[in-house]
Amino acid sequence: MEIIKNESQYNIIDWFKKVVLENYVNFEGRARRSEYWYYTLAQILLIISVLILGSIFIGAFELEMLTPIFGGLYVLLTFGLLLPSLGVAVRRLHDTGKSGWFILLGLVPFGGLILLVFYLQDSDLGHNKWGPNPKQELNEEF
Numbered sequence: 001m002e003i004i005k006n007e008s009q010y011n012i013i014d015w016f017k018k019v020v021l022e023n024y025v026n027f028e029g030r031a032r033r034s035e036y037w038y039y040t041l042a043q044i045l046l047i048i049s050v051l052i053l054g055s056i057f058i059g060a061f062e063l064e065m066l067t068p069i070f071g072g073l074y075v076l077l078t079f080g081l082l083l084p085s086l087g088v089a090v091r092r093l094h095d096t097g098k099s100g101w102f103i104l105l106g107l108v109p110f111g112g113l114i115l116l117v118f119y120l121q122d123s124d125l126g127h128n129k130w131g132p133n134p135k136q137e138l139n140e141e142f
Contacts, residue, residue: 016042031091094130096121
């Protein structure tokens with residue numbers, strides 16, 4: 001039997017599962033700061049773990065035959081998490097009142113810094129055109 005958690009009780013794994021399993025290609029709605037940043041942290045840790053394990057097996061144990069396996073795992077992981085990453089980034093922009101098209105700022109010089117500022121901003125209070133504030137929904141449940 002699975003215990004249903006409130007989002008205030010989520011840990012890094014719960015946020016990662018929410019983004020990947022429940023919102024895989026969801027570009028609608030809003031994402032809280034904690035959802036975006038915990039997912040991003042989990043993604044970075046997962047990719048670094050694959051790279052470290054690959055380096056250990058290939059370098060330390062001189063098992064060059066595993067290079068295609070770890071390379072393929074890295075590519076699968078990177079491309080497999082591309083759509084959820086874009087989805088949660090767009091929903092995070094929606095939460096701050098910005099259009100999801102602002103994600104294209106990442107393609108221009110210093111646009112990533114502007115996006116970082118947007119991702120660090122607090123949620124718009126109340127409803128905006130992308131839906132209700134996820135934090136207020138949490139508070140209304142209690």
